[in-house]
Amino acid sequence: MADYTTHVAFSKLVSKKIKIKDENRFLVSSLIPDLCRREDEDKIISHFASRVDGLKDPNLDLFLHKYKDKIKDEAVLGIYSHLYLDKHFFGKFFHDNFIFKDGNAISKRTNKSYNLYHDFFRSTGIYKEYSAMAKEM
Secondary structure, eight states: OOOHHHHHHHHHHHHHHTTOSOHHHHHHHTTGGGOOSSHHHHHHHHTTEEEETTEEEEOHHHHHHHHGGGTTSHHHHHHHHHHHHHHHIIIIIIHHHEEEETTEEEETTTOOEEETTTTTTSTTTHHHHHHHHHHHO
């Protein structure tokens, strides 16, 4: 849900906070969940996600259950940081700022409707809304 730049920036912050030894391994692995050939079906699997309001909602508990014995591995932690950011981006930003209905996202701020499959994830959709909100803050 967040873009590559946001994932790298977040992972750099996390790596400093928890004192990751191999930062490159951690940073590169934080991009793994988005390296899918088929956008939709594969990302549901790579994000341990279910669909909520037509969007992927990562299931952190499912990931932790599967990788509990490897959670100290920096690559596993990198993937977890990706899923964590997406989960909170989904839960906070999306649901605090949009209403999801019939395949559309409606901005609570502007009341503008974006089709989830055609324009919501483009520069004219979510990123335009995010930029406008940041300017207002």
